[in-house]
Amino acid sequence: MKRILKYSRLMKAFFKASFVADLEYRANFATRILTDIIWYAAQVLMFEALFRVTDTIGSWNLAQTRVFLGVLFVVDAFYMIFFSENLDHMSDKVRKGEIDLLLAKPVSSQFMVSLQRINTAIFGNLLIGLVWLYFALSSLPDFQWIRLLWLLLLIPAGLLSLYSIRFMFCSLAMLFTRADNIQYLWFQLYRLGMRPDSIYVPWLKVLVLTILPVAVVASVPSRALLDPPHISLFVFVSIWSIGLVYLSHRFWNYCLRHYSSASS
Amino acid sequence: MTGLIELTLWTAIFASAQTTLIAGFPKESYLAYVLWTAFVTRITTNWMYESRMIEEIDKGSINGLLVRPMSFFEYYLSQLLGYKFITSSLSFLIPLVAVSYFGLPTVYSKLPLALLLIAYYLVFVHTLSFFIATLAFQLNRVYSLTIAKNLALWIFTGELFPLDILPEPYRSILIQLPFANAVFIPVGYLTGRVPLEMVCHGFATTTYGLIVMGALSALTWKWGLSKYSGHGA
Numbered sequence: 398m399k400r401i402l403k404y405s406r407l408m409k410a411f412f413k414a415s416f417v418a419d420l421e422y423r424a425n426f427a428t429r430i431l432t433d434i435i436w437y438a439a440q441v442l443m444f445e446a447l448f449r450v451t452d453t454i455g456s457w458n459l460a461q462t463r464v465f466l467g468v469l470f471v472v473d474a475f476y477m478i479f480f481s482e483n484l485d486h487m488s489d490k491v492r493k494g495e496i497d498l499l500l501a502k503p504v505s506s507q508f509m510v511s512l513q514r515i516n517t518a519i520f521g522n523l524l525i526g527l528v529w530l531y532f533a534l535s536s537l538p539d540f541q542w543i544r545l546l547w548l549l550l551l552i553p554a555g556l557l558s559l560y561s562i563r564f565m566f567c568s569l570a571m572l573f574t575r576a577d578n579i580q581y582l583w584f585q586l587y588r589l590g591m592r593p594d595s596i597y598v599p600w601l602k603v604l605v606l607t608i609l610p611v612a613v614v615a616s617v618p619s620r621a622l623l624d625p626p627h628i629s630l631f632v633f634v635s636i637w638s639i640g641l642v643y644l645s646h647r648f649w650n651y652c653l654r655h656y657s658s659a660s661s
Numbered sequence: 662m663t664g665l666i667e668l669t670l671w672t673a674i675f676a677s678a679q680t681t682l683i684a685g686f687p688k689e690s691y692l693a694y695v696l697w698t699a700f701v702t703r704i705t706t707n708w709m710y711e712s713r714m715i716e717e718i719d720k721g722s723i724n725g726l727l728v729r730p731m732s733f734f735e736y737y738l739s740q741l742l743g744y745k746f747i748t749s750s751l752s753f754l755i756p757l758v759a760v761s762y763f764g765l766p767t768v769y770s771k772l773p774l775a776l777l778l779i780a781y782y783l784v785f786v787h788t789l790s791f792f793i794a795t796l797a798f799q800l801n802r803v804y805s806l807t808i809a810k811n812l813a814l815w816i817f818t819g820e821l822f823p824l825d826i827l828p829e830p831y832r833s834i835l836i837q838l839p840f841a842n843a844v845f846i847p848v849g850y851l852t853g854r855v856p857l858e859m860v861c862h863g864f865a866t867t868t869y870g871l872i873v874m875g876a877l878s879a880l881t882w883k884w885g886l887s888k889y890s891g892h893g894a
Contacts, residue, residue, distance in 0.1 A: 428805040435812040443821050450683040450826055451674050588666050596673035 407504065408512065415515040429518040433477070437525060440466055440591065455595025460536055461623050465593050467530030468548075468622070469615035472555050474523035480560050482514045488570040488580060496571075497658060507649050511564060534622070547621035551631060554638040555614045559590075561641035562609060564649070571652035590614040606630075610637065667695040684826045686854055693765035693852040694823055698844050700756040702820045704749045704779055705843040707790045710741045711807050714794035724891060734878075738787050745783060766853050775847035778863050782842045785870050792878035798885025819845025825854065839863075839870030 419426050444466065448459040457465065487510060490496045499509040534540050566583040573579070590611030594602050605612035613634050620627060675688040683691070714737055717723040726733055760767045793810060797803045815821055817840035824835050824845045835841060836859070846863040849855030 422802050424800055425802040425805050428809055432805055432809040432812060435809055435816075439812060439816050439821060442816060446822055446826050447674060449828065451677050451680075453677040454670075455673055455677065585666075592666065592670055596670055598669070601669070 404504070404508065407508075408515075411513055412515050412517070416517045419517045426518045429516075430521045433474075433519065433522045434525065437470055437522075437529070440469070441529075455593045457593055457595065457623070460533070461619075462593065463533035464530070464537065464622055465615055465619040467526065467533040468552075468618045469591060470526030470529055471523065472552055472559070472614050472618070474519055474526045475552070475556050476559055477519040478516050478523065480511055480563065482516045483511050484560075484563050484567045485580075487567040491570040494658070496656075500653070506653070507564075507646060511560070537623075540622075544622050547626070547631065548618055550635055551613075551618040551621055554635045555618055557638040558610045558613045558634075558641050559587075561638070561645040562611070563587075564645045568645075568649050568652045571656045587611055590616070593619070606634075607637070610634070610641070613638065667699070668692055671695060684823075689765050690852055690854060691823070692763065693760055693767055694848055694854070696756050696759050696763075696765065697767070697848040697851055698820055700749075700752060701779060701844050701848055702818070703752065704745050705782055705786060705818070706811065706814070707741060707783075707786050708807070708811065710737050710744075710787070711790035711794060712804065713737070714790065715797045715803055715807070718794060718797040718885070718889075721891065734788075734791050734882075737791070738784065741787050742780075742783060767851055768853055771851050774857075774860060775851045778842055778847045778850075778860060778867070781864060781867050782839070782847075785839055785867050785874065786843065788871055788874040788878055792874055792881060795878055795881040795885045798881075798889055814840055814843065817841070818843035819848070823849065823854065825849070837866065839866045842867050 441463075444454075444459070444462050447454060448462070452458060454462060487496075490499075490510075496510065499513070500506050502509055534542075534545075563583060566579055569579050586609055589597075589601075589605050589609075590613075594605060594612040594616035597605065602612070606617070617630065617634050621631060671688065671691045675683070675691075681687055714733070717726065717733075723733065726736060729736075759765075789810070790807075793803060793806055796806065800806075817835055817838060819835075819841060820843075824841060825832060827835065836845065842863040846855055846859055850857070850860050
């Protein structure tokens with residue numbers, strides 16, 4: 398309990414510091430929001446354009462794909478708020494020796510590395526994502542709103558899976574110092590999660606649900622809203638997400654043991 | 662990897678649509694478009710040198726370049742062209758082998774003109790990057806502007822999907838803009854969905870774009886230098 402309180406206080410302090418830092422560069426703050434609106438628009442525009450030439454993609458129609466996009470926007474916004482900025486700069490921090498300072502703090506180094514910077518500008522995006530999801534769900538005929546409860550389980554599971562995989566990719570910087578190309582590979586993999594998993598061939602579908610679970614980000618929560626509940630899949634995804642966090646922690650410790658300190 | 666994801670998407674679209682033609686073109690045309698796009702976008706995007714130009718202005722290391730007998734614009738343009746020439750020459754084999762292996766439509770005789778348009782567009786995209794970099798004299802952290810621009814180009818260039826599947830008037834408007842010369846026009850020409858006239862039109866729109874962006878960036882450069890105090894912006 399004491400530990401939880403300690404980390405909650407730290408999170409509060411991180412939030413305050415990040416918010417002040419974000420407001421210092423207001424133009425940048427506004428541009429960040431604009432950037433993400435363009436990204437959302439690109440995703441929406443792409444599927445809207447594609448559905449002009451077909452009625453279904455994979456197993457979903459336009460209305461269902463809009464729900465998929467809504468879920469994607471919400472999970473992505475959470476990820477951007479809490480993890481993205483920290484993990485994006487991890488390779489730089491290792492190279493410049495800044496990670497050493499974080500390792501010296503009397504808290505979990507994984508916690509410090511992953512959550513030190515909270516991107517407060519993205520709260521606006523979260524709102525946009527939620528509004529889009531509401532719009533998409535409202536346009537579904539006879540949608541059962543009770544199904545939204547699944548998201549309480551599956552969005553955190555998707556977020557944890559996404560974080561764990563990305564964190565393991567970033568941790569490679571501790572071993573190789575220059576891991577920029579590996580990060581590029583990550584972004585390409587993440588793109589697999591930005592498409593409904595039903596478009597993939599069976600082996601690829603299994604891959605994006607298990608070993609590289611990027612489909613857990615949006616496809617699985619969307620299935621919970623759109624298709625008949627697939628309880629065993631949801632249970633698997635939830636347990637696997639916790640397993641991935643554990644694996645990421647073990648991998649981080651392994652990397653720390655092989656880390657040879659600043660700018661090495 | 663990017664190409665593979667898009668290939669999967671288009672294959673799924675054709676499987677779902679249960680038709681042989683979409684917007685007048687067969688599945689093979691889309692697959693060829695996706696494969697060439699993955700290669701061409703690597704050439705026509707300019708993240709690296711734009712970030713470096715911004716950093717030079719931001720941190721004041723531009724001082725070392727200002728005293729040299731050459732322009733900042735030309736210094737980075739030559740680096741960009743040299744880098745793109747080397748990397749694209751090496752990676753060119755990948756789409757060539759892929760389209761040959763899968764037997765996808767590509768008119769090889771159209772390759773020189775398509776590459777010429779891409780090379781010309783590179784000068785334009787560098788001018789655009791230069792314009793954004795000059796804003797670093799006035800604004801803190803213009804990096805997010807770079808991200809916003811690149812995301813917008815993702816749509817406008819035809820990288821996300823072929824621009825001709827859009828409804829009118831968006832289709833015509835986007836094709837009239839110089840950004841379409843990054844991907845849609847050269848790749849469309851190469852894969853047989855764009856006629857020669859549109860390529861000629863592409864050279865013209867790139868020229869207009871160069872004039873506009875050149876004038877704008879000359880203004881912001883002059884304005885920035887007049888405010889610049891010599892120790893970082």
